[in-house]
Amino acid sequence: MIRRRTLVTSALPYVNNVPHLGNIVGSVLSADCYARYCRARGDEVLFIGGTDEYGTATETKAREDGCECAELCDRYHVVHRDTYTWFDIAFDAFGRTPTARHTEICHSVFEDLSANGHIQEKTIEQPYSPALGKFLADRYLVGTCPKCGASDARGDQCDACGGLTSPAELRDLRCRETGCIPEFRSTKHLYLDLPRLTPALSSLHGRNGPEGGWSANAMNITQAWMRTGLNARCITRDLTWGVPVPRIGFEGKVFYVWFDAPLGYVSITAVARPDCWRDWWCGEGARDVELVQFMGKDNVLFHTVLSPAAMLGTGRPWTVPSGVSATEHLTFEGDKFSKSKAVGMTGPEARSSGIPADVWRYYLISIRPEHGDSDFRWADMVLRVNSELVANLGNLVNRVMHLSQRYFHLAKVPEFLDAPPLSDDETTAIETLCQKVDEKTGTYRRAMDGRGLREGLRMVMSLSADTNKFLQSTSPWAVHKRDPIAATYLVAVALSAVRIIKEIARPFMPNFARTVSSQMGEEPERSAEFPHDVSLRQARFTGGHALGPPPVAIFQTLAL
Numbered sequence: 001m002i003r004r005r006t007l008v009t010s011a012l013p014y015v016n017n018v019p020h021l022g023n024i025v026g027s028v029l030s031a032d033c034y035a036r037y038c039r040a041r042g043d044e045v046l047f048i049g050g051t052d053e054y055g056t057a058t059e060t061k062a063r064e065d066g067c068e069c070a071e072l073c074d075r076y077h078v079v080h081r082d083t084y085t086w087f088d089i090a091f092d093a094f095g096r097t098p099t100a101r102h103t104e105i106c107h108s109v110f111e112d113l114s115a116n117g118h119i120q121e122k123t124i125e126q127p128y129s130p131a132l133g134k135f136l137a138d139r140y141l142v143g144t145c146p147k148c149g150a151s152d153a154r155g156d157q158c159d160a161c162g163g164l165t166s167p168a169e170l171r172d173l174r175c176r177e178t179g180c181i182p183e184f185r186s187t188k189h190l191y192l193d194l195p196r197l198t199p200a201l202s203s204l205h206g207r208n209g210p211e212g213g214w215s216a217n218a219m220n221i222t223q224a225w226m227r228t229g230l231n232a233r234c235i236t237r238d239l240t241w242g243v244p245v246p247r248i249g250f251e252g253k254v255f256y257v258w259f260d261a262p263l264g265y266v267s268i269t270a271v272a273r274p275d276c277w278r279d280w281w282c283g284e285g286a287r288d289v290e291l292v293q294f295m296g297k298d299n300v301l302f303h304t305v306l307s308p309a310a311m312l313g314t315g316r317p318w319t320v321p322s323g324v325s326a327t328e329h330l331t332f333e334g335d336k337f338s339k340s341k342a343v344g345m346t347g348p349e350a351r352s353s354g355i356p357a358d359v360w361r362y363y364l365i366s367i368r369p370e371h372g373d374s375d376f377r378w379a380d381m382v383l384r385v386n387s388e389l390v391a392n393l394g395n396l397v398n399r400v401m402h403l404s405q406r407y408f409h410l411a412k413v414p415e416f417l418d419a420p421p422l423s424d425d426e427t428t429a430i431e432t433l434c435q436k437v438d439e440k441t442g443t444y445r446r447a448m449d450g451r452g453l454r455e456g457l458r459m460v461m462s463l464s465a466d467t468n469k470f471l472q473s474t475s476p477w478a479v480h481k482r483d484p485i486a487a488t489y490l491v492a493v494a495l496s497a498v499r500i501i502k503e504i505a506r507p508f509m510p511n512f513a514r515t516v517s518s519q520m521g522e523e524p525e526r527s528a529e530f531p532h533d534v535s536l537r538q539a540r541f542t543g544g545h546a547l548g549p550p551p552v553a554i555f556q557t558l559a560l
């Protein structure tokens with residue numbers, strides 16, 4: 001059988017900030033759940049993440065903190081890495097953009113684009129600060145927004161109204177740092193000829209969008225850009241912290257982050273897997289690779305339009321996105337996450353809360369802004385953890401493991417070649433549970449194949465509720481008094497259901513799955529011989545299988 005090869009990426013977070021819960025659920029956690037699902041499905045998976053480190057925002061932040069850019073990036077890269085490790089994000093490689101490999105790959109893409117005539121040189125008028133002796137990047141400028149009148153709009157974007165701006169249209173333009181009024185001077189920049197690449201892009205969207213099941217927002221945002229018509233887009237900036245532009249006359253300029261950052265996925269792979277990175281990204285070996293990318297909706301343009309345009313323009317067989325999954329926004333108690341206004345919660349804060357990573361993962365995926373914005377609420381989290389994780393899933397596992405320990409002789413699963421004589425109600429209950437397993441694992445697989453993570457998680461909890469219902473209706477503890485063999489059989493059926501439930505829960509709550517596996521006397525990590533489409537009967541342990549030591553409760557009640 002040919003294994004599917006799935007390359008999963010999560011949008012590279014910008015390095016100058018500590019990631020908050022919205023960032024985490026939007027890309028990193030979603031991508032991790034999907035990558036884990038694909039591994040369980042039997043795919044060969046490569047899951048890539050890292051930090052996006054070049055650009056103005058780093059320069060500005062480094063100046064504020066009084067350190068070098070490289071030093072700042074080193075510090076924050078570690079914060080990101082440690083946060084994701086704590087959240088149990090299983091990257092195959094987690095890297096960063098400032099590497100020699102990254103420069104080399106950016107240069108090679110640029111050289112190909114140049115050779116194919118997709119790069120234009122333009123002379124533009126750009127704000128220049130005589131005081132600082134340099135051209136000012138858009139973000140270094142402030143002025144009055146022409147759209148909403150806010151007095152502190154940046155040269156690239158107005159935070160007040162969310163509109164995109166350009167320095168030329170801001171009133172009362174001044175330098176953010178010195179406050180002085182910039183002069184406009186002529187300077188040369190390089191542009192990617194997007195109009196020329198539009199037909200190739202459109203055909204990519206027409207093919208991969210529907211086939212790859214792009215999320216509706218990814219499709220809509222992409223089509224809106226394409227309908228408006230693409231203009232040539234500047235790919236260079238007057239900065240020092242970036243990938244230098246390898247062209248005479250462009251000394252002192254670097255590539256704009258949107259050009260280099262998406263190539264970070266490639267360079268991070270190349271650094272981590274120097275021998276085989278091409279088999280994932282470029283060339284013969286990469287033809288069968290399905291690239292599935294996770295991001296917040298603000299990053300769609302870069303992943304579906306700008307970066308594929310550059311890749312297609314090289315004329316080389318670069319891997320382009322098959323699947324795109326973009327989330328809407330997560331708010332925190334009704335407000336936008338904002339560090340300056342102290343709204344929201346960061347990954348390190350979640351880590352120091354004392355609440356286990358699995359519980360965060362559960363709640364965040366259950367409110368993942370998949371089809372619309374959603375809101376993080378403490379009260380809701382407490383309620384959901386107590387009523388769902390503790391009362392439904394945790395309770396089920398606890399009951400089934402305790403009953404198994406009690407009824408199975410020496411905690412070994414008994415051999416049942418045939419079902420013992422059972423009442424009609426018991427037989428019906430088993431039949432119903434078998435059907436629920438088939439139906440819900442089927443829905444689960446279809447949802448997860450299409451990155452419907454919330455629906456996948458819902459099926460886990462729903463099957464857990466069904467199994468609780470099965471236990472309640474058959475009451476093996478009551479049956480045990482008159483017919484221990486029938487009671488033991490009923491518990492063995494519930495144990496098989498829990499075995500399936502922990503495997504379909506594994507992408508969302510890996511530690512839960514490990515713990516239950518240990519309680520069942522299995523390897524903590526999933527065994528490859530246990531696919532997601534097993535029936536309840538196939539999930540039975542063979543007779544004589546020894547359970548682990550007596551179990552302890554997995555989830556704890558939360559208090560507000």
Ligand code: ZN
Pocket residue numbers: 145146147148149150153158159160161162163
């Ligand atoms: Zn505005």
